[in-house]
Amino acid sequence: MTEHNDPKTRRSFLRDACGGAFLLSVGGLAGYLGARHRKNDFVWQIDPYICVACGNCATYCVLAESAVKCVHSYPVCGYCRICFGYFGPEPAEINEGAENQLCPTGAIDRKLIEEPYYEYHIDEKLCNGCGKCVKGCNAFGNGSLHLQVRHDRCLNCNECSIAAACPSGAFKRVPADQPYLLKQADRR
Amino acid sequence: MGRRVVLTAVVALCLGLSGRAYPLERFPPPEFTETQHQIPSPTTPEPRQDLYEYVDAVVLLAALAAASYLVLRKRNRRMVFLLMIASLVYFGFYRKGCVCSIGAIQNATLTLFDSQYAMPITATVFLLAPLLFTLFFGRTFCGAVCPLGAIQDAVVLWPVKVPRPLESSLRLLAYVYLGAGVLFAATGSAFIICRYDPFVSFFRLTGSINMLVLGVSLLVIGMFVGRPYCRFLCPYGVILRQFSRLSRRRVTITPDECIQCRLCEDACPFGAIREPTAPWPDEEYRAGKKRLALLLLAAPLIVAAAAWTGSLLWPQASRAHARVRLAERVYQEDQGDVSDTTDASNAFRATGRPTEELYAEARAVQAQFVLGGWLLGGFIGLVAVAKLLSASIRRKRTDYEADRAGCFACARCYKYCPRQRIQDDGKATVTA
Numbered sequence: 017m018t019e020h021n022d023p024k025t026r027r028s029f030l031r032d033a034c035g036g037a038f039l040l041s042v043g044g045l046a047g048y049l050g051a052r053h054r055k056n057d058f059v060w061q062i063d064p065y066i067c068v069a070c071g072n073c074a075t076y077c078v079l080a081e082s083a084v085k086c087v088h089s090y091p092v093c094g095y096c097r098i099c100f101g102y103f104g105p106e107p108a109e110i111n112e113g114a115e116n117q118l119c120p121t122g123a124i125d126r127k128l129i130e131e132p133y134y135e136y137h138i139d140e141k142l143c144n145g146c147g148k149c150v151k152g153c154n155a156f157g158n159g160s161l162h163l164q165v166r167h168d169r170c171l172n173c174n175e176c177s178i179a180a181a182c183p184s185g186a187f188k189r190v191p192a193d194q195p196y197l198l199k200q201a202d203r204r
Numbered sequence: 205m206g207r208r209v210v211l212t213a214v215v216a217l218c219l220g221l222s223g224r225a226y227p228l229e230r231f232p233p234p235e236f237t238e239t240q241h242q243i244p245s246p247t248t249p250e251p252r253q254d255l256y257e258y259v260d261a262v263v264l265l266a267a268l269a270a271a272s273y274l275v276l277r278k279r280n281r282r283m284v285f286l287l288m289i290a291s292l293v294y295f296g297f298y299r300k301g302c303v304c305s306i307g308a309i310q311n312a313t314l315t316l317f318d319s320q321y322a323m324p325i326t327a328t329v330f331l332l333a334p335l336l337f338t339l340f341f342g343r344t345f346c347g348a349v350c351p352l353g354a355i356q357d358a359v360v361l362w363p364v365k366v367p368r369p370l371e372s373s374l375r376l377l378a379y380v381y382l383g384a385g386v387l388f389a390a391t392g393s394a395f396i397i398c399r400y401d402p403f404v405s406f407f408r409l410t411g412s413i414n415m416l417v418l419g420v421s422l423l424v425i426g427m428f429v430g431r432p433y434c435r436f437l438c439p440y441g442v443i444l445r446q447f448s449r450l451s452r453r454r455v456t457i458t459p460d461e462c463i464q465c466r467l468c469e470d471a472c473p474f475g476a477i478r479e480p481t482a483p484w485p486d487e488e489y490r491a492g493k494k495r496l497a498l499l500l501l502a503a504p505l506i507v508a509a510a511a512w513t514g515s516l517l518w519p520q521a522s523r524a525h526a527r528v529r530l531a532e533r534v535y536q537e538d539q540g541d542v543s544d545t546t547d548a549s550n551a552f553r554a555t556g557r558p559t560e561e562l563y564a565e566a567r568a569v570q571a572q573f574v575l576g577g578w579l580l581g582g583f584i585g586l587v588a589v590a591k592l593l594s595a596s597i598r599r600k601r602t603d604y605e606a607d608r609a610g611c612f613a614c615a616r617c618y619k620y621c622p623r624q625r626i627q628d629d630g631k632a633t634v635t636a
Contacts, residue, residue, distance in 0.1 A: 035339060035450040042335050045312070049328045052315055057324040059251050068554070070547040080410045090243045094231025129241045133234045158231055168249035171300055171408075174307045174327075175398035184551035185526065189321070196248045201233065 056191040060176050064162035064199050066186035069147035069154065073163055076181040077145075083170040084145035084163050084178065086123070086138050089199040092160035095133035101153035101161045102126060102136060118148055140166065160199060167195050260295075260303055261329040264349070267291055268333060271348035272341040274615070276453055279624065281615040288348040288357060288614075296351030301407035305330045305350065306440040307398045309382070310389035317390040334440075338447040342454040346434060346444065347613035353434050355403050357614060361427040363473030371475060372591055374436040379587045382439035383580040387518065391572045393525040397439060430473035434612065445609040455606045455613050458623045462603035469604070471620040476610035481601045496596045499589070507585035514581015515574055522573040531566030534559055 062073075062084065073084035098110060102124050107116035114122055123142035126134045138161075145163060153161040179187040190197075233243065267287065274283045295301065308323075308331035315323040334345035346353045366374075385397040398404075402419040405411025411419075425432050434441050448454070457468050457477065468477060484492070522528045526548075533549050536542045538559065545553075552562065606617065618624050 031450055035452070038339055038447055038450060039336075042332055042339070046328065046332050049312060049315060049323050049331075050325075052322050053325050053328070054322045057257075058321070066551075068547060068551045070551075072547075078408055078410065087246045089246055091233060091245065093233060095234050096231055130236055130239045133236070135241075135244075158233075166249060167251035170251070171302060172251065173302055173398065174311065175395035177399075180394060180399070180526075183546065183548035192251055195251050198246055198248070 054191070056193045058189040059167060059172055059192045059195045060165050060170060060179060061188055061190040061195060061197055062162075062164050063186045063188060063197055064159075064164065066184050067147075067150070067163055068184045068186070069150040069163060070183050071146050071148075072181040072183070073178050074144050074146040076178045078171065078173060078177050079169065081169075082145040082178075083166055085140050085143045085166050085169075086145065086147070086149055086161055087164040087166075087198060088136055088138050089160045089162065089201075090135070091201045092158050092199050093136065094158050094160075095129065095135060096157060097132040097134055099126070099134070099136060099153070100156035101149035103152075118152055120144075120146065120148065124149060136161075162199050164196060164198065257303070257324065257326040260299060261326045261333075263294060264330060265333055267349045268337045268345060271344040271613070272337060275344050275347060275455060275613045276341055279459065279615065279618045281619060284348050284613075284615040288354045291349045292351045292354035292358070294351075295349075296355065296403075296407045301351060301401065301404040302398075303327055303330055304352070304401075305334050305345070306352065306438060307395065307401070309439060309443075310385055310395045310397055313386050313389040314392065318392060334444065335447055338444050338451060340452045342451045342608075342611060342613050343444050343448045344613045346441065347615065350434075351407065352401070352403050352438070353431060353612065355406065356423065356426045356431040356433060357612075359423050359426050360430045360473045363430040364428050365470075366429060366475055368475070369595070371435065372595070375442070376584070376587065376591070378435075378437050378439055378442045379584060381437055382442055383583055384521070385439050387573070387576040387580055388521075388524060391522075391525060391569060391576065393522070393569075396524070402433060430475075431612065435474060435610075448611070449608045451608065454608060455611050455615070455617075457604055457606055457617045458621045459618075459627050460623055463623065464603070465622060466604070467622060468617050468620040471617040472606075472611075473616065474610065474612055474614075476607040476612070477617065478601060478605050478607050480603060481598060484598055492596060492598070496593070499592055499596060503589045503593075506589050507582055510585025510588065511578050511582035514579075514584065515577040518577030518580055519570055519573045522570045525566075525569045527562070528566045528569050531559075531562050534562060 074082050077083055100118075102118060103110070103116055104118045109116055112126065117124065119142075121142045121144055123139045123144075125137045125139060127137075129135050147163050149161050150159075150163055153159055176187065179189075236243075267290075270287055271284065274280060274287060295304070303324075303326055308327045311323045311327045312331055314321045334349070337345060347357075348354070381397070385395075388394050388396050400415070400418075402415065402422050405415045405419055422432055429435075457471075464480070469479065471477060523532070530548050530552055533542075533546060534552060537545060537549055
């Protein structure tokens with residue numbers, strides 16, 4: 017019965033026991049996390065009804081050119097001739113001249129549909145997500161221009177730098193099956 | 205014409221100042237009866253397909269298997285190095301360092317504490333697969349798979365020896381970091397391990413200046429002190445250490461027997477080679493025993509003191525939670541301590557919610573931080589006691605060995621061993 021006191025056996029028994037415990041805990045954690053797992057992963061989203069268009073999206077994104085862009089919900093738009101998302105505060109003339117525009121990158125195009133209604137398009141290649149037009153449209157228009165995360169660009173970082181910098185709590189994790197919350201005409 | 209512009213502007217201004225919460229349809233969308241123009245809808249590009257994420261998980265498992273095979277079976281540094289570079293390119297530069305095992309600790313914590321959140325399956329694999337492999341094969345994940353380890357391993361130039369007590373003390377930082385990462389994730393404040401990931405700005409080739417400076421300085425330090433992040437900061441590393449202690453198989457410097465030639469003594473840039481121990485002189489042995497007894501008696505006191513300190517210090521960090529920060533700001537504004545307002549306080553006031561509600565929420569978060577502070581402090585105390593205990597115990601060792609916990613399985617030491625050389629030469633003659 018001397019082998020029971022053999023330190024080597026005792027040590028290896030202890031080691032095996034601890035190893036087994038660790039293995040069980042990994043298995044347990046895997047089981048728990050697997051059970052909690054949902055079909056849809058999470059992606060980042062802006063709630064445009066909470067967003068205050070502070071401009072942090074343009075500067076805080078880890079991408080050199082932000083993944084947040086202005087999105088135009090056409091069904092909400094009033095097709096105004098004088099659009100406060102399009103024109104600067106005191107435009108010299110009401111025309112498409114660059115000096116009259118609010119957008120710092122000239123990312124908004126407009127075209128006449130029928131007098132006096134204009135349709136506004138965002139050129140996403142130029143938009144930097146600064147939200148200036150969103151502020152203008154919210155203040156004096158229907159609020160059809162709003163910021164949203166574009167998922168073809170978003171890296172879906174575990175810790176989103178924009179979410180950390182968002183002052184209004186509009187930047188959230190949402191299930192990936194509904195990645196876009198766009199302004200709707202029927203919501204008041 | 206000009207008058208109409210002014211009129212519209214005035215009407216719009218009045219509407220704007222009337223302050224409706226959702227300023228929708230002040231101007232009803234037109235019906236294009238003349239041109240029959242169809243109103244378009246905005247585009248919604250889809251997120252990255254799940255399929256790609258499963259590819260990441262499969263690549264991870266393959267890399268872990270390959271690393272274990274190359275380190276333990278092939279015993280070939282060059283191949284391990286190539287695999288390490290491949291991992292750096294794939295997980296680092298191609299996948300931009302996101303989904304990583306270190307950060308996944310926080311996802312698991314948030315899943316445990318927040319019923320609204322569930323961890324992606326890929327992140328679960330990234331968290332658990334390296335643990336499992338480490339339990340069987342040692343830290344082969346650190347050696348050849350982790351991109352953060354790889355970028356540091358690639359710049360090791362002239363490693364200096366860090367004295368063991370200093371190394372052990374500095375490693376406390378990693379335990380504090382792990383605890384802080386868990387606390388911040390559990391309270392839903394932030395994922396600080398991701399936020400302060402020093403190398404991710406290299407992987408993305410963009411980042412804030414502070415993080416770039418931190419990353420560059422860690423790499424510069426890493427030229428002289430091998431893998432500083434892995435050894436002194438990595439929160440996942442300290443978990444892997446415990447698993448590696450119990451690993452079934454592990455790195456052995458020699459393929460068969462140690463001939464005590466001491467050639468491997470300086471082989472490890474990470475200070476993970478342990479030399480044989482001399483027998484303890486009798487009086488030292490007795491003094492050591494006494495010290496151990498004292499330490500065991502003092503252990504509860506140390507833990508209690510650390511827990512108390514933690515409960516005082518950590519609540520200060522609750523400012524990392526946006527709600528606490530906002531509540532503090534709103535309180536200051538209401539008290540007249542500050543004259544201006546911030547975007548956050550303006551946004552809060554625009555919602556019209558009572559400030560008491562905000563204060564109550566902030567207090568709840570602070571209470572979580574107090575409890576977390578006690579637990580975290582106690583945890584750090586326990587780690588410190590364990591470190592002191594292990595420093596007071598001398599283990600018997602007859603050969604040169606790789607430290608079970610500290611070895612990153614980089615396979616550098618093999619080529620220093622003459623027994624390995626003999627084996628390799630033997631193989632070479634057989635094939636020749």
